[in-house]
Amino acid sequence: MTTGERRPYKREGEEVRREAMIAAALDLIAEGGIAAATVRAIAEKAGVTPGLIRHYFKAKEDLTRAAYQTLMERMTQASALVLDTAPDGAGARLAAFVAASLRPPVVDPAAMGLWAGFIHHVQRDPMLREVHRTTYLGYRDVLQALIAALPRKADAATLRAQAIACNGVIDGLWLEGCALPEAFVKDELAEIGLRSVGAILGVDLLAEGKKT
Amino acid sequence: MTTGERRPYKREGEEVRREAMIAAALDLIAEGGIAAATVRAIAEKAGVTPGLIRHYFKAKEDLTRAAYQTLMERMTQASALVLDTAPDGAGARLAAFVAASLRPPVVDPAAMGLWAGFIHHVQRDPMLREVHRTTYLGYRDVLQALIAALPRKADAATLRAQAIACNGVIDGLWLEGCALPEAFVKDELAEIGLRSVGAILGVDLLAEGKKT
DNA sequence: GCTGCAATTATGCAAGCGTATAATTGGATG
DNA sequence: CATCCAATTATACGCTTGCATAATTGCAGC
Numbered sequence: 001m002t003t004g005e006r007r008p009y010k011r012e013g014e015e016v017r018r019e020a021m022i023a024a025a026l027d028l029i030a031e032g033g034i035a036a037a038t039v040r041a042i043a044e045k046a047g048v049t050p051g052l053i054r055h056y057f058k059a060k061e062d063l064t065r066a067a068y069q070t071l072m073e074r075m076t077q078a079s080a081l082v083l084d085t086a087p088d089g090a091g092a093r094l095a096a097f098v099a100a101s102l103r104p105p106v107v108d109p110a111a112m113g114l115w116a117g118f119i120h121h122v123q124r125d126p127m128l129r130e131v132h133r134t135t136y137l138g139y140r141d142v143l144q145a146l147i148a149a150l151p152r153k154a155d156a157a158t159l160r161a162q163a164i165a166c167n168g169v170i171d172g173l174w175l176e177g178c179a180l181p182e183a184f185v186k187d188e189l190a191e192i193g194l195r196s197v198g199a200i201l202g203v204d205l206l207a208e209g210k211k212t
Numbered sequence: 213m214t215t216g217e218r219r220p221y222k223r224e225g226e227e228v229r230r231e232a233m234i235a236a237a238l239d240l241i242a243e244g245g246i247a248a249a250t251v252r253a254i255a256e257k258a259g260v261t262p263g264l265i266r267h268y269f270k271a272k273e274d275l276t277r278a279a280y281q282t283l284m285e286r287m288t289q290a291s292a293l294v295l296d297t298a299p300d301g302a303g304a305r306l307a308a309f310v311a312a313s314l315r316p317p318v319v320d321p322a323a324m325g326l327w328a329g330f331i332h333h334v335q336r337d338p339m340l341r342e343v344h345r346t347t348y349l350g351y352r353d354v355l356q357a358l359i360a361a362l363p364r365k366a367d368a369a370t371l372r373a374q375a376i377a378c379n380g381v382i383d384g385l386w387l388e389g390c391a392l393p394e395a396f397v398k399d400e401l402a403e404i405g406l407r408s409v410g411a412i413l414g415v416d417l418l419a420e421g422k423k424t
Numbered sequence: 425g426c427t428g429c430a431a432t433t434a435t436g437c438a439a440g441c442g443t444a445t446a447a448t449t450g451g452a453t454g
Numbered sequence: 455c456a457t458c459c460a461a462t463t464a465t466a467c468g469c470t471t472g473c474a475t476a477a478t479t480g481c482a483g484c
Contacts, residue, residue: 009432011480017431033332034246039472049433050472060472113335119328120245122391123321136392164388164396165381165408172384176376179334180348184376196377199411223450223461251442261463262442272442 007049018056018066020046025067030110034117061125068118068128072135078106079139090149095208097146098197099190101170102177107189112178140167150203162201169196219261230268230278232258237279242322246329273337280330280340284347290318291351302361307420309358310409313382314389314402324390352379362415374413381408 024045028037039060043050057063079101086096100106122128144163148154154162170193177189191206198205236257240249251272255262269275291313298308312318334340356375360366366374382405389401403418410417 006433006478009480011431014431035332038470040470051434051475052432054473055431109335113332116328116331119391120247120325123325133392133395136388137395161400161404161407164400165385165404168384168388168404169377169381169408170384171387172380172382173377175383175387176348176380179331180345183345183349188373188376192373192377192380195373196381196408196412199414200408202411218448218463221450221462223452226461229461250440252440263445263464264462266443267461 009048014056017046017048017052020048021053021056021063022067022070025063026071026114029067029117030114033113064118064121065125065127065131068121069131071114071118072131076135076138079142083142089208090146090151091203091205091208094146094150094197095194095205097143098166098170098193098205102173102190102193103187107174107177107181109178109181112175140164143167143170147201150201152202165200166197169193169200221260226268229258229260229264233260233265233268233275234279234282237275238283238326241279241329242326245325246332276330276333277337277339277343280333281343283326283330284343288347288350291354295354301420302358302363303415303417303420306358306362306409307406307417309355310378310382310405310417311402314385314405315399319386319389319393319401321390321393324387352376355379355382359413362413364413364415377412378409381405381412 024042025037028041039050039053082100086093122132173189173193194205236254237249240253251262251265294312298305334344385401385405406417
């Protein structure tokens with residue numbers, strides 16, 4: 001029989017542990033849904049014992065909140081990244097942004113599962129709701145700025161409506177690509193997205209997109 | 213002390229009980245997410261004892277499957293209903309269909325929560341996946357038929373791409389309306405949807421929609 | 425190298441979960 | 455109105471869950 005030795009461990013800073021726990025939680029939710037992200041499973045994946053979670057998050061709900069915030073920040077900076085390496089020209093930048101949103105790794109069943117898993121909490125928890133609102137509107141503002149940069153004339157109200165519409169196309173196509181990946185051939189969604197956004201705005205984005 | 217009397221009950225047909233249990237499960241998921249739909253809670257809401265659920269569904273997963281199928285059938289026939297009362301004329305029918313999809317009661321946070329709650333299961337359970345696939349493609353076919361009826365000329369490939377695109381706009385705007393209802397004024401989404409679908413197809417749906 | 429304290433592990437509990445199985449009873453049938 | 459079976463209830467079991475609390479230990483500062 002074993003001598004009941006206590007598990008050895010290494011001390012870490014608060015930040016390191018919190019991040020490990022959040023990452024573990026997101027991984028588990030992506031793999032097996034919200035139900036798989038139990039305190040014990042998160043602890044194991046993060047390489048700690050369940051008790052430590054309680055030490056850093058006073059309740060599991062707090063960890064959930066932190067995980068959602070992290071997820072949203074990841075998404076936001078992922079789309080910002082595309083613009084860093086985008087070519088010059090308003091049309092080309094918009095085209096790159098749209099196309100990137102409709103191809104892997106953004107189009108990814110796991111990402112949708114992750115996002116969907118949080119929806120219930122977002123609808124009920126005012127804090128999560130605020131995170132959601134801020135992220136959504138922030139994303140739309142980026143899109144609206146790209147649209148505004150196009151060489152056209154458009155008043156503010158039109159601009160807002162077009163940004164909402166383009167955001168809607170992107171989100172909808174993203175959703176369908178994630179939910180039913182085998183229903184579309186490679187790059188089909190990106191092409192449809194470019195054509196649709198172009199039609200809404202009255203410009204030819206497909207030509208711009210083909211350049212990249 | 214009570215005399216431990218057994219709860220009286222009324223015998224019902226299989227169909228009645230199954231439907232009651234499915235309805236109870238959907239209600240609970242809509243109200244409190246998947247986690248709230250426990251066997252005991254479903255039984256209570258359906259007016260029976262937990263054991264009876266096992267009598268009609270050999271496992272909880274079977275009830276989940278039946279509930280998802282029912283949800284999808286509801287949605288399908290809800291959109292078909294709109295077309296029954298739609299005015300004559302291809303453009304007007306399409307406009308009515310689009311607008312109805314972007315207004316209550318179709319745009320409804322609870323419906324989205326319900327839908328999101330099932331996503332994880334849909335991604336993992338081949339049977340649910342098939343139900344999803346069939347429903348999605350069926351809906352898109354209806355939309356494609358409406359588009360095909362427009363007085364324009366368009367080849368099959370273009371038709372398919374446009375149907376996907378229009379479906380994407382509708383789904384995306386639906387999603388945003390459900391997720392952030394207060395971010396849009398009344399009928400704003402429907403108007404944006406009509407304008408966008410019209411732009412994609414090269415027709416003026418807004419004029420058609422205004423008539424109703 | 426000792427000391428102190430925060431970081432970490434270990435243990436335990438009450439509640440709720442899905443499921444199995446046995447005991448009852450409603451109500452159609454003759 | 456007695457019979458009988460399916461519909462229904464009742465009870466219990468083994469697991470897992472989130473959470474509380476107590477015991478340990480790594481390691482920085484002296």
